[in-house]
Amino acid sequence: MSRSRSRSARERPVRRRLRLGVLALGWACAVYASASLTAAGSDLAVIVNSESGVSELSRAEVINIFLGRQRRLPSGVAALTVDLAGPDDEKRQFYYCLVGKEPAEINSYWARLVFSGRGAAPWQAESPEEVLDIVENYKGAIGYIERHRVVDGRVKIVHTLAQ
Amino acid sequence: MRREVLFCLGLGLSQAGLGVADELRVVDEGSLTIGGFGTIGGAYNANAEAEFLRDRSQPEGAADGRFDLGLDSRLGVQVNWRPNEPLEGVLQLVAKRRYDGTYRPQVSWAFLGYAFDPDIRLRVGRLGYDVYLMSDSRDVGYSYLWVRPPVDYFGQVTFSYLDGLDLTVSRVLGDGVLKGKLFAGLLNETHTSPQGPNYEMEGTTLWGGYLDYQDPHWQMRVGVGVMRRKHEFELYAPVLDALRGTGVPEAVALADELTLAEKSLQFLSAGIVYDAGPLQSQFQLRYLWSDTPSYADNVAGYWSLGYRLGRWTPYVVYSRIKSEHRHLDTGLPDSNPDYAAINDGVEQILQASQVDQDTLSLGARFDFARNAALKLQVDWVHSRDNPSLLWLDPDPDWDGRATLFSAALDFVF
Numbered sequence: 001m002s003r004s005r006s007r008s009a010r011e012r013p014v015r016r017r018l019r020l021g022v023l024a025l026g027w028a029c030a031v032y033a034s035a036s037l038t039a040a041g042s043d044l045a046v047i048v049n050s051e052s053g054v055s056e057l058s059r060a061e062v063i064n065i066f067l068g069r070q071r072r073l074p075s076g077v078a079a080l081t082v083d084l085a086g087p088d089d090e091k092r093q094f095y096y097c098l099v100g101k102e103p104a105e106i107n108s109y110w111a112r113l114v115f116s117g118r119g120a121a122p123w124q125a126e127s128p129e130e131v132l133d134i135v136e137n138y139k140g141a142i143g144y145i146e147r148h149r150v151v152d153g154r155v156k157i158v159h160t161l162a163q
Numbered sequence: 164m165r166r167e168v169l170f171c172l173g174l175g176l177s178q179a180g181l182g183v184a185d186e187l188r189v190v191d192e193g194s195l196t197i198g199g200f201g202t203i204g205g206a207y208n209a210n211a212e213a214e215f216l217r218d219r220s221q222p223e224g225a226a227d228g229r230f231d232l233g234l235d236s237r238l239g240v241q242v243n244w245r246p247n248e249p250l251e252g253v254l255q256l257v258a259k260r261r262y263d264g265t266y267r268p269q270v271s272w273a274f275l276g277y278a279f280d281p282d283i284r285l286r287v288g289r290l291g292y293d294v295y296l297m298s299d300s301r302d303v304g305y306s307y308l309w310v311r312p313p314v315d316y317f318g319q320v321t322f323s324y325l326d327g328l329d330l331t332v333s334r335v336l337g338d339g340v341l342k343g344k345l346f347a348g349l350l351n352e353t354h355t356s357p358q359g360p361n362y363e364m365e366g367t368t369l370w371g372g373y374l375d376y377q378d379p380h381w382q383m384r385v386g387v388g389v390m391r392r393k394h395e396f397e398l399y400a401p402v403l404d405a406l407r408g409t410g411v412p413e414a415v416a417l418a419d420e421l422t423l424a425e426k427s428l429q430f431l432s433a434g435i436v437y438d439a440g441p442l443q444s445q446f447q448l449r450y451l452w453s454d455t456p457s458y459a460d461n462v463a464g465y466w467s468l469g470y471r472l473g474r475w476t477p478y479v480v481y482s483r484i485k486s487e488h489r490h491l492d493t494g495l496p497d498s499n500p501d502y503a504a505i506n507d508g509v510e511q512i513l514q515a516s517q518v519d520q521d522t523l524s525l526g527a528r529f530d531f532a533r534n535a536a537l538k539l540q541v542d543w544v545h546s547r548d549n550p551s552l553l554w555l556d557p558d559p560d561w562d563g564r565a566t567l568f569s570a571a572l573d574f575v576f
């Protein structure tokens with residue numbers, strides 16, 4: 001515990017810079033609707049459990065699963081979606097790059113489904129570690145984190161959203 | 164506990180179902196979540212000649228240079244109970260202006276849902292009704308662009324829930340998902356009527372279904388519904404009795420035709436949504452036909468277009484409803500004063516459900532905070548025929564034109 005605290009203290013300036021970078025990227029993504037215009041940055045990797053029986057997902061499948069329209073992964077296992085709603089704005093980046101929508105629009109979309117009793121929004125994870133942890137432990141779990149954070153063997157990348 | 168609940172449900176679920184339950188554990192197993200939504204909003208109507216209503220369930224509306232906050236304001240609280248993945252329970256209470264003028268909360272949903280597998284869901288209890296796109300989220304202002312759903316389309320849809328069951332089956336097809344739904348149940352609400360007394364929906368049956376296809380950009384839904392009323396409208400009874408009392412065969416036959424009780428109303432609806440990044444467009448069309456001339460056939464539709472610019476989303480909506488005129492001959496000569504009164508009564512019944520109105524709305528939604536949005540909207544309404552269907556107490560010499568200014572603050576929590 002103390003080790004991780006001291007490590008996070010040491011990493012704080014780096015993390016802050018990283019956060020700023022991601023924010024800037026998100027902003028750039030928002031300004032230039034076309035992904036090809038944005039600077040190279042960290043891509044988001046859509047990850048699933050190694051036992052899920054899924055090796056690749058199309059963009060349409062990722063959309064259908066994260067927007068609660070398709071409730072299973074293509075292998076048949078029930079999907080458990082996880083959003084990365086941490087401070088680094090990955091959630092904004094993810095939905096902006098996936099469907100061109102702002103967080104408010106995604107909220108509004110889910111308000112319609114939840115309050116008409118037609119489903120539950122994705123689990124809101126606070127950190128990439130939490131996403132990894134859930135995806136590693138639940139067969140149907142599907143989430144996204146920055147590509148460089150993916151630890152081989154723990155989870156499987158099934159789609160990459162390029163900046 | 165799990166077994167007891169399933170037993171109480173009486174759904175006859177197999178042990179296989181419970182096996183699936185264990186496999187589909189969710190992160191927050193056994194959780195109870197509470198959320199809610201609300202709107203503080205209303206409209207300003209400078210016109211003193213007619214009161215503007217959001218829908219026909221409201222006993223008072225905006226008029227006379229007053230900003231009426233009761234029109235659109237509402238508060239909803241929802242509890243979701245999920246003891247395990249396939250089973251869920253939902254209870255929702257909504258407080259809004261009711262037919263009796265109070266804001267007493269009503270139970271809008273109270274159902275148990277069971278997913279036989281993730282693609283086949285059964286719900287039993289008090290349910291939302293969604294043959295029309297959005298009709299089960301009309302109270303959740305935060306979920307749509309406008310201040311309120313288009314009145315020309317939804318103003319007549321006076322029921323918001325169904326006591327019964329529905330079954331939804333979905334399948335992946337191409338890049339999208341095809342969904343089919345069947346529902347059946349009873350309507351138990353009360354709504355106001357243009358002529359005064361309230362109409363009791365109690366005992367009215369509703370059944371139907373729809374097919375829906377949604378891919379990353381498009382959504383299409385085609386649905387049908389059949390509603391069969393149980394009760395006669397009390398105000399019509401004396402006219403019907405008088406018709407029968409004449410003993411004239413044509414008039415007696417007409418009385419049977421004009422009866423509302425045990426008569427069906429059918430509707431066919433089609434909706435298309437196009438959604439691509441900042442652009443949102445929605446079109447819905449509905450045709451309603453009735454087994455009795457006491458409720459005129461009508462066609463209604465709207466088209467909405469919005470485009471997000473930063474945190475603002477300006478939008479435009481055009482909506483229209485138009486009924487078909489029918490003139491019926493009672494076979495009773497007007498020369499007899501008693502008969503003339505009956506003929507007049509029949510004419511009033513036929514006129515009561517006539518409507519011809521369109522509305523052009525311009526507005527903007529401002530997503531100023533997480534989970535809250537502000538909306539401003541202007542509506543130009545033109546009622547060409549029988550404004551009393553969608554307005555309250557219109558002056559007989561009103562030209563049918565009104566401009567409304569609306570504002571709403573929508574939030575979810």
